[in-house]
Amino acid sequence: MTTTRLLTAALLGAALVLSACGGDGDDAGETTVATRTVTADNGTVEVPADPQRVVTIGNTTLPLIDMGGAPVGVTDVTASELSLIPEQQKATFQAATSLGSSGDQVDMEKLAALKPDLILAQLPDSEFEQIAKQLDSIAPTLFWGLDVEWKTFAGALAEAGNVTDGLSGQQAAFTAKIATIQQTYATLIKDTSFVNVDRWASSDPGTFSIADFGCVEIAQGDIGMTFPEAAAGADPLGWTSLPFEQIAGLSKYDVITYPVDAAGRPTEPFAPVVATNTWKALPAVQSGRALGVFCPGNNSYGPVLRYLDSLDAALATLPAKE
Amino acid sequence: MTALALRRDDPGTVPVPGSRRRSIGLAVALGTLLLLLVLSVMVGSTAIAPSVVWDALFHPAADIDQFAIRDYRLPRTVVGLVVGVALGVAGALNQAVTRNPLADPGILGVHAGASFAVTVAVGLFGIRDIGGYLWFAFAGALIVTLMVLALGSTRQGQSPVVMVLAGVCVGAVLRGAGSALELTNPAAFDAMRSWNAGSIVGRPVDLLWPVLPFFAVALVLAVAVSGPLDAMALGDELAAAQGVRPAVTRILAIVALTLLAGGGTAIAGPIAFVGLMVPHVARWIVGPHQRWIFAYSLLLAPILLLASDILGRVVMHPSEIPVGVVTAFVGAPVLIALVRRSKASGL
Known part of the structure; x- marks a missing residue:
């Protein structure tokens, strides 16, 4: 009996010691990690103040990387999106574990295995609703819908991912660039009707x-x-597909902007427009007032700054041609 | 009985007009088609003066509005005419071969074959433009129809019922495989979303040249088999007794309809109801005489296609509705009315 008690006590003691050893890191982390609250579309959520293992889902991936973040797990982005980001950011993206092709295709087992301390997601509401509970059970999750304004989104994302230093620098550069363009082309901006196709x-x-x-x-x-902009409450103009014969209607605008790649060539989908006789006959095209502008993205400051550089360079060509 | 009087071909079918009345009807259809050809060049989502249209055609100049006529409206009118003819005659052949008044070219797997081939072209080979995947669509339609023909052939010869079932089955398999490819490939999904709607917008006339010889051969074949198909409507045995070879006739008819439907579908995508409704209406007008049915289908199908395309240009200005969507909207209620009328046109 005494031997049994001694053995039991020894086993319990060993178990306690082992459990203390095994739980040391986690328990200590949970008790010592500082937290803060961040508000997103899914409410106010308590998240680690300095998250170390961030997973990004949907449209949060590239903006977080753009601000200096390094997620451990990501959902895929398209090849064309990846081709537009700087090499260093591309390397950060490729170093992360791929969790699926899109927000509604996330491999939850793989995600849980990464032991994230924060999950950031931007995707359609309907897709998030399907995975919200699973994500919450794995780590604190912040969600934004697709209609959030990009600067608000960048700010919230930077705060959540603790990359506000990167954001501050980008915001300062953005403000300065906007002011420079407004000052340099003040008359042009005031007197010119633009159309973006x-x-x-x-x-x-x-x-x-x-x-x-x-x-x-x-x-x-x-x-x-x-x-041109849509009437209040109406769908965006861009949602309406116009037949090529309406290219002629662009004649009424002073300047046309159209999409080009980083090398200044019309993007592949837009190339058929540029090849039409109607496009070539437009007054703006014939007088050099059709401007190719590079837009690598518009949901974080890095790509927006590159867009502003391209726009600045394009606008600079106008006075000389007029 | 005068030539203009209605005559009854056989008990139980609708009274059909005599040949003079059929000829008059054909002339009216031809006039309507010519009118629609003119309207198709005149009417669009941009208002262009008739004088500019005239100059664009007969006094060409480097004018921006003239380009709109020559580069967009004229090609889509020609493409609509050719595709309409192809789908109409293909539908008539199909209903005759399958002895099914509600059959359309899709029932033998033509649409599914073309659609799957385009999905493969875009998804696996990265082909993006219509000219690039035209041949895939054409080849897909041909291969699948030949496959259906083989599956539908038994020791007793080809069975229309077995062929239809084979077409439905092969079509279902290919649609499933195509969907799987589309769901894993965004480029294929985008391309098929557009292609499957059925449209004649953005198709240059150059796209027609490669398929026109096939269409010409198919139309000759259609004329050649029209008589034997009339005999076969009474049954293969009776047709054979009249010197018709049903198996050969059926194969030639299927080759013709495949070339026509495959080519038409390759150019415009699957356009619903044209190949189904037009031969049905033609049979209702002229009775069970394949040569007349072919002639009427040849005119009525482009009438339906061009009228639907013109409608699609103006009802949602400044945008347009693909012609395949309009033919479905127009075709479905008309077809329902036709099949519900007291004397349906049998084969």
Whole structure:
């Protein structure tokens, strides 16, 4: 009996010692990690003040990397998106574990195995609703819908991912660039009617769009350039596919902006528009007032700054040609 | 009985007009088609003066509005005419071969074959433009139809019922495989979303040249088999007694309809109801005479296609509705009305 008690006591003691050893890191971490609260579309969530193992889902990946973050797990981005980011950021993305092709295809087992301390997600509401509980059970999760304004989104993302230093530098550069463009082209901005046209890989053959979303929102909202915009409450103009015969209608605008790649060539989907006789006959095209502008993205400051550089360079060509 | 009087071909079918009345009807259809060809060049989502249209066609100049006529409206009109003819005659052949008044070219797997081939072209080979995957679509339609023909052939010869079932089965398998590829490949998904709607926008006339010889051969074949198909409507045994070779006739008809439907689908995507409704209407007008049905289908199908395309250009201005969507909207209620009328047109 005594032997049994001694053995039991020894086993319990050993178990306690082992459990203390095994739980040392985790328990100590949980008790000592500082936290703060961040508000996102899924409410106010308590997150680690300095998260070390961040997982990004949907559209949060590239903006976080752009601000200096290094997620441990990511959902895939398209090859064209990846081709537009700087090499260093590309390396950061590729070093992360791929968790699936999109927000609604996340491999939850793989995600849990990464032991994240923070999950950041931006995807359609309906897709998030399907995985919200699973994500919350793995780590504190912050979610933003697709309609959040990009600067608000960047600020919240930087705060959550503790990359506010990177954000501050980008914000200062953005403010300075906007002021420079407004000052340099003040008369042009005031007196010129612009139109931004686009075409995407998903566009129907023989159609294009007058695009009022994307980088052009920055030219319009932050710089003050005049572009056509949808009536209040109406769908964005860019949602309407226009047949090529309506290219002729662009004649009424002073300056046309259209999408080009980093090398200044029309993007692959837009190339058929540039090849049409109608495009070539436009007054703006014939007088050199059709400007190719590079837009690598519009949901974080890094790509927006590159867009502003491209826009600045394009606008600089106008006075000499007029 | 005068030539203009209705005559009854056999008990139980609708009264059909005599040949003079059929000829008059054909002339009216031809006039309507010519009118629509003119309207198709005149009407669009941009208002262009008739004088500019005239100059664009007969006094060409480097004018921006003239480009709109010559580069967009004229090609889509020609493409609509050719695709309409192809789908109409293909539908008539198909209904005759399958002895099914509600059959369309899709029932033998033509649409599914073309659609799957385009998905493969875009998803696996990275081909993006219509000219690039035209041949894939054409080849896909041909291969699948030949496969269906083989599956539908038994020791007793080809069975229309078995062929239809084979077409439905092969079509279902290919649609599933195509969907799997589309869901894992965003580029294929985008391309198929557009292609599957069925449209004649953005198709240059150059796209037609490669398929026109096939269409010409198919139309000759259609004329050649029209008589034997009339005989086969009474049954293979009776047709054989009249010197018709049903198996050969059926194979030639299937080759013709595959070339026509495959080519038409390759150019415009799967356009619903044209190949189904037009031959049905033609049979309703002229009775069970394949040569007349082919002639009427040849005119009525481009009428339906061009009228639907013109409608699609103006109802959602400044955007447009793909012609395949309009033919479905127009075709479905008309077809329902036709099949519900007291005397349906049998084969």
